[in-house]
Amino acid sequence: MEDQYYVIGQPIGHSMSPTMHNEWFLKNNISGHYSAKEVGVSELESVMTEFRSSVKGFNVTAPLKVEIMQYLDEIDPLAKAIGAVNTVINKNGLLYGKNTDGIGYCRGLSFVLKKPIEQEKILIIGAGGAARAILYSLLHLGVKQITVTNRTLEKAHELVDGKFMNEVNIMSISDAEEKLGQFSLIIQTTSVGMKPNENSIPLSLANLSSNTVVSDLIYSPFKTAFLKDAEQRNAIIQNGLPMFIYQGALAFQEWTGIFPNTIDAYTLLERKLGGTKC
Structure with a gap:
C-alpha cells in the first residue's frame, strides 16, 4: 500500500507539487503518492486529526502556513523564527513542522x-x-x-x-x-x-x-x-522555479531520507510551464 503525502491550502488546484513529487517517488522506487487537497482555515483542525493517522508527511501553502503551527507537536527553531511552516513530518502520530522555503x-x-x-x-x-x-x-x-x-x-x-x-x-x-x-x-x-x-x-x-x-x-x-x-x-x-523545486526537494528528503534529482525536476516543470531556462 502506498504511503500518502499531500499539499494543502486554498486555492490549490494550480499546484505543480504533485507532478514533481510523484515523479520523484517513481524515479526513486518509493511506494508513495502525493496529492493536492483543498483545505481552508476552518477545516484545518479536522484535517490534522485525520492526517495524524493517515499520512507520512505533507506540505502547507497559503493561507495555512501560520495557522498550521498550533496543531503541531514540535516546530524546528528556524521555522519558529520565521513564524511559518511549509513542511510537516509525521513520526508515529506526532507532527513535526519545518520551513524549507528560505x-x-x-x-x-x-x-x-x-x-x-x-x-x-x-x-x-x-x-x-x-x-x-x-x-x-x-x-x-x-x-x-x-x-x-x-x-x-x-x-x-x-x-x-x-x-x-x-x-x-x-x-x-x-x-x-x-x-x-x-x-x-x-x-x-x-x-x-x-x-x-x-x-x-x-x-x-x-x-x-x-x-x-x-x-x-x-x-x-x-x-x-x-x-x-x-x-x-x-x-x-x-x-522562482529553483526555489519551488528545492523547497520541495528538502521536504522530500525529510520524508524519505533521499535528496531527489532537482535537475530533472527543473526540466520537467520548465516544459509544463512552457518556459525557457532563465
Whole structure:
C-alpha cells in the first residue's frame, strides 16, 4: 500500500507539487503518492486529526502556513523564527513542522551565484511571508550585508522587528532605486508582475549594474517584466522555479531520507510551464 503525502491550502488546484513529487517517488522506487487537497482555515483542525493517522508527511501553502503551527507537536527553531511552516513530518502520530522555503531558495541560487552567498550584498524587495523566510534563512547562513526595501516602510520595520536592526538595513524604494548599483544580488519577493499585472515592476532598474544577479520568486509568468528588464541590462536572472523545486526537494528528503534529482525536476516543470531556462 502506498504511503500518502499531500499539499494543502486554498486555492490549490494550480499546484505543480504533485507532478514533481510523484515523479520523484517513481524515479526513486518509493511506494508513495502525493496529492493536492483543498483545505481552508476552518477545516484545518479536522484535517490534522485525520492526517495524524493517515499520512507520512505533507506540505502547507497559503493561507495555512501560520495557522498550521498550533496543531503541531514540535516546530524546528528556524521555522519558529520565521513564524511559518511549509513542511510537516509525521513520526508515529506526532507532527513535526519545518520551513524549507528560505533554505530552498538559497540552495536554488547555486545555479546563478558566482561566489559564496555570504559574500553577496543583497537587496530584498518586499516585506511579506516570503521575504521573512528568505531574510531569516540568509541570516542563518551567515550573510552580513542585507537591505530590505518595501513600498510601505512600516512593514519593512515590522519584518526586521528590532531583532536585526544592527544586521539588516531598511531603505525606501526611491533610495533603493538610486543606490541599486551597489547590490550584487536583488531578490524580488512580492506578487508584482503576476497575472493580471504582468507588465508591472516593483522598482526601476535604471541604476542596475551589469552582471548583478536578479532573482524573482514568481515563476508564472516564467519570465516577469522585472526579469526581462534586468536581462536587457545584462543582469544574470533567475525566476522562482529553483526555489519551488528545492523547497520541495528538502521536504522530500525529510520524508524519505533521499535528496531527489532537482535537475530533472527543473526540466520537467520548465516544459509544463512552457518556459525557457532563465
